[in-house]
Amino acid sequence: MSELLQMFRSRQHEMLDLLRAMVERESISRDKAKVDVLVDFMEARLNKLSADAVVRLPQDEVGDFLHATWNSSAPGKPYLFLAHIDTVHPVGSLTTMPIKIEDGRFFGPGSLDMKAGTVIVLEAIRALVERKQLPNRPIHLLMTxxxxxxxxxxxxxxxxxxxxxxxVLVTEPATQEGTIKTWRKGGGKYELLIEGRASHAGIAPHEGINAIIEFAQQALEINRLNDLKYGTSVSITVVEGGSAGNVIPAQARAHIDIRVLTMEAMRNLHEALSNLHPKMPGAKVSCIRQHHRPPMERRPGLFEKAAAIGERHGVTIYEGGTGGGSDGNFTAAMGIPTLDGLGAHGDGAHALHEHVIIDSLPRQATLIAAILLEWGDSM
Ligand SMILES: [Zn+2]
Structure with missing residues (x-):
């Protein structure tokens, strides 16, 4: 076993303690007060890691962000860690999915996605600080x-x-088998708004413009934009329309979820959705993008380099991709080399059986510490 891996194995207990403390502080994204309790806790932890600065960035609607920097005045291009400490699990989930350890797995809401990933980064940095081995370049950790x-x-x-x-290193979960993410689909959310004209369904149906019928025709056209073979999906996920049982509906509204593998597919879809034309005389159609994450396209050489470093330290990694997005999508789309899925192994992200394979904590900390030590300059 490599010296690094051995050292992190001896720290497994401390890593689990930190994971437990984080999971005990429930932190669904929309509950600022609850999330800030965890932010306070993380801020105190970060302050023990000899950073040059730990800056708390106050937020109005969500929990505050934390930005820690090491070696801020060092030469060389920085490394950036992206970690998030919010979860999708409502406050109170600890009663339906209590923390437990079973068969080498740690169960708990948000454990895999991605409180364990956060533990892993903190442990890797802690170890290199203690060993005075942090690379001579700025290192940023942003916790959102x-x-x-x-x-x-x-x-x-x-x-x-x-x-x-x-x-950029993103500690989103790996799969059970330890597959890091070299590609992720991009995605976007659109709101489709149809305007027709209201009228009495009994007295003057001919005077109305039925927004739901217009919607139905648009829906079929939008559905034809699917190209699943090439990884493009366009899904109408929520629909509402109409106002009363005897009124020709003046409005219909729908949400559309898109997923794509390439920037090109994203541009084409955006073009198509932004140019929907009404089918019925007098109807109005608009389709507005509310937010989007560009796809993370596979970048040749990145995985190979990380895998070779891992191998030297007794950690074998595999590569894969996913339809789900992460903050790595933003940085990859800027052309910045981005390694994602460096977090814990496990299963059930966002689900009731969410869990972390405990063994993977020291393993992934080894991988990250080794990357920090050996990545060097641009490929
Ligand atoms: Zn996540």
Whole structure:
């Protein structure tokens, strides 16, 4: 076993303690007060890691963000870690999915996605600080609280910090088998709004413009934009319309979820959805993008380099991708080398059986510490 792996194995207990403390502090994205309790806790932890600065960035609608920096005046291109401490699990989930350890697995809401990933980064940095082995370049860690709602408040900051970075490391979960993510689909949310004209369904149906019938025709056209073979999905996920049982509906509204593998597919879809034309005379149709994450396209050489480093330290990694997005999508789309899925192994993210494979904590800490030690300069 490599020396690093051995050292992190001896720290497994401490890592589990930190994970437990984080999971005990429930932190669904929209509950600022609850999330801030965890932010207070993380801020205190970060302050023990000899950072040059730990800056708390106050937020109005979500929990505060934390930005820690080491070696801020060192030469060389920075490394940036992206971690989020919000979860999708409502407050009170601890009663229906209590923390438990079983068969080498740690169960609990938000454990895998991605409180364990946060534990892993903190442990890797702690160890290198203690060993005086941090690479001679700036290292940034941004801990956000709005990733699970699409990062509306942190997106700009993430992009700002990523400019000029040598590497961005995202500790979202790996799969059970330890597959890191070299590609992720991009995605977007649109709101489709149809306006017709109301009229009495009994007295003057001919005077109305039925927004639901217009919607139905648009829905079929939108559905034809699906191209599942090439990874493009366009799904109408929520629909509402009409006002009363005897009124020709004046309005219909729908939500559309899109997922794509490439920037090109994203542009084409955006073009198509932005140019929907009414089918019925007098109807109005608009389709507005509310937010989106560009796809993380596979970048040749990145995985190979990380895998070779892992191998030297007794950690074998595999590569894969996913339809789900992360903050890594933003930085990859800027052309900044981004490694994602460096977090814990496990299963059940966002589900009742969410759990972390405990063994993977020291293993992934080893991988991250080794990458920090050996990545060097641009490929
Ligand atoms: Zn996540």
């Amino acid at each position: 609280t709005d990733e699970e709602i699409g990062s509306p408040h942190s997106e700009a900051l993430i992009k700002e910090l990523a400019v000029g970075c040598e590497l």
